[in-house]
C-alpha cells in the first residue's frame with residue numbers, strides 16, 4: 001500500500017525557494033532516506049509531509065488522506081522527531097516518556113517497552129539534562145515510537161553523534177525494521193546512514209530530487225558508492 005504520495009510540491013520562504021517541485025511515493029514498510037547537503041530542503045520537505053508546514057502549491061497524501069481534512073486521524077498514525085529536540089532538563093527519561101505517553105493515553109507498559117526498544121534501561125532514572133547526544137537522540141526516538149506509529153519521520157537522527165552512538169542508533173532502527181511494519185522516512189547528510197539503513201534513497205539538492213531509487217540500482221562502476229554518485233551528479237561533495 002502507498003503510505004505517502006507527494007505531488008509537485010513547492011515551498012518558499014520569502015525569496016528562498018526551499019522546495020522546488022518535488023514528487024515522490026513511499027510504500028508500506030519502506031525505509032526511505034532523504035539524502036542531501038545542508039540547505040537542500042530536506043527539513044522543509046519532511047515538515048510538509050508530517051503536517052507541520054503547508055506547501056505553497058502541490059499536494060501531499062498520507063495513506064490517501066490529507067492534512068487539511070484528516071489531521072486528527074493522521075496524527076494517530078505518525079511518529080516524529082524534529083531536527084533538534086529539547087527536553088525538560090530536570091525530568092528523568094522515565095518521567096519524560098510518561099508525560100508524552102499521557103498525551104496518547106498510554107500507560108507505563110508502553111513506556112517500559114520503548115525504553116527497552118531504545119536501550120535506555122540503565123539511564124531511565126537519569127535527568128535528561130545529563131544525557132549524551134546519543135542518549136538524547138535515543139530518547140527522541142523513544143518518544144516518536146510511543147504510539148506505535150505506522151509512519152515514522154526522523155530528521156537528522158544521528159547528526160553530531162560520534163561513530164559508536166551512530167551505530168547504536170542504526171542497530172535500534174534495524175531491529176525496528178525486523179520487528180514491525182513501520183515505514184520510515186529519515187533525512188540525513190551521511191551517505192553511510194542511507195546506505196546501511198534505507199532501501200529507498202532519494203537524493204535532494206537545491207530543493208529538487210536529482211536521483212532516486214534502490215541503492216543497487218543507483219550504483220555502477222562510475223558511481224561505486226553514494227558519495228561518488230553525488231559528485232558525478234553535482235560536481236560537489238555532499239558534506240562541503
Ligand SMILES: Nc1ncnc2c1ncn2[C@@H]1O[C@H](COP(=O)(O)OP(=O)(O)O)[C@@H](O)[C@H]1O
Pocket residue numbers: 013016017018036037038039040041042043044045
Ligand atoms: N523558516 C525559514 N525561514 C527562511 N528560510 C528558511 C526557513 N526554513 C528553511 N529555510 C531555508 O530553506 C532552505 C532549505 O532549508 P532546509 O529545509 O532546512 O534544508 P535541509 O534540512 O536540507 O538542511 C535553506 O536555504 C534554508 O535557509
Ligand SMILES: [Mg+2]
Pocket residue numbers: 042043044083155156187
Ligand atoms: Mg534539515
